[in-house]
Amino acid sequence: MDIKTAKTIPINQLLQRLGCEVVKTSGGCQWYRSPSRIEKTPSFKLTRDANGWYDHGTGEGGNILDLAYRLHSGLPLAGKLDGQHVKEALMFIENVMGVRGSLTTPLQQSQPTSPEPHAFTLVNHAPFAVYGRGSSLTKSALYLGTRGVNAERVAPYLEDVTFVGSDGKKRYGFGLPNVSGGYEIRRYGDWAKRSVGTKDVTMFKAQREVAPWHTFYSLIDFCTFITVDKPPIGAYNYLIINSDSLVDIAIAYLDGLPAGFMIHYPHMDESGQRAYHKLVDFLTTHGWMGGDKADLYPGFKDWTEAREQQLGLTIPSVWSSRPSSSKLDQ
Structure with missing residues (x-):
């Protein structure tokens, strides 16, 4: 742009x-x-x-x-x-x-406007498929393997998604559903980040009334946590802030909740730190307690990056190789 x-x-x-x-x-x-x-x-x-x-x-x-x-x-x-x-x-x-290039024409008068068309529109969604024909791993599962993620473990949280752009062409990927009915996507093939529908945060609520919150700043870091920690489904509350720019929206959602305990997995770059500290500032002035787990990845931008080096992953294309399942269980 x-x-x-x-x-x-x-x-x-x-x-x-x-x-x-x-x-x-x-x-x-x-x-x-x-x-x-x-x-x-x-x-x-x-x-x-x-x-x-x-x-x-x-x-x-x-x-x-x-x-x-x-x-x-x-x-x-x-x-x-x-x-x-x-x-x-x-x-x-x-x-x-959520778009590149030309967007809309400016308003001529200050009048209510209809919502801007989304760059990508949802066509279909289905449970995430780990295995395809002949019990072989799907390409999406293979890609997750190149990121050090155990596809079977994260499958309950992900969905396979079909979507179209303004050109009408169908595209495929997998992603996390967000609270607005949209999806945070990794597009099939080049695995580029995309948003389908309204871009928003993702939340998964715990089954028990009082449970800690774990907050992540990307889809893949959430998947890393599920892979490594192996928590039962419903054990914790999860907040995934799908872009640093969404931290104000995350705050708006949390503002309506009772104060609790939140554990953060912040990104260590400048933008990530701004988002993290802005959220922490809100939480500490509203009675929340908690901490962060940045000590898990000293010297790295995020936990996934550190884990990839730990596992010896260079993230080539998913067609070349994938780490063994024993590595992903480390």
Whole structure:
């Protein structure tokens, strides 16, 4: 996505994808509760054409790029964005909107808009298949093996998905269902990350009323935990934040729950740390307790990366080889 394309996206569409709702309309301008913090009274205002914004709580404002960087970084705006900040803002917008390239035409007037078509639309979903014909592992199961994941162990949480793009072409993959009825996908063949339907967080609730939460920042890290820890189904509550940009949405869901105990598996890169600390800041001010397991992967971005090195995996194509089942049980 480039700057010109990003600026054609009405800010209210970005806010809609982030789960923000219009609280009131006054003088042709839409007002929201701030997407960067928790508040009861709306202080976040859009211009009439929905191409500009102003946060009365912080005294900040600007265009969609300024907002994207503000939400992505969690840092106050300090003048004009530099090249790196613009790049980060564009990546944030692309992740939230779930598309590349041309999106929508700008609003001519500040009027309610219909939801933007999703980049990919769900056609069918089915239980995740570990084995295909002749009891051989499916390509998806083989791919998981190259990531150090035991496909049989994670199968109850995954689904096989058929979806189409705007070109009408069918595509296949596997993924996690999210709370909005969409899916976080790994596409069959190149295993690229995709979102089908609305991009959102994933939650699995424990069978018992009081259980710890385990929070992950990617599909594959969740699968690594299930492989290594081998927990019974329903033993824990799980939250999978399918993109660092979704941390505010995760906070909104948790805000309606009683305080509990949460264990985090944060990513150690800059974006991951911002998301992690933003979530922890919310939790600690709302009575939650917990900690993190970053000590499992010192020197690595995430647990999966560390485990891949431990198992001697270089992640070639899934057609070449896969680790033995004994390795995946380590």
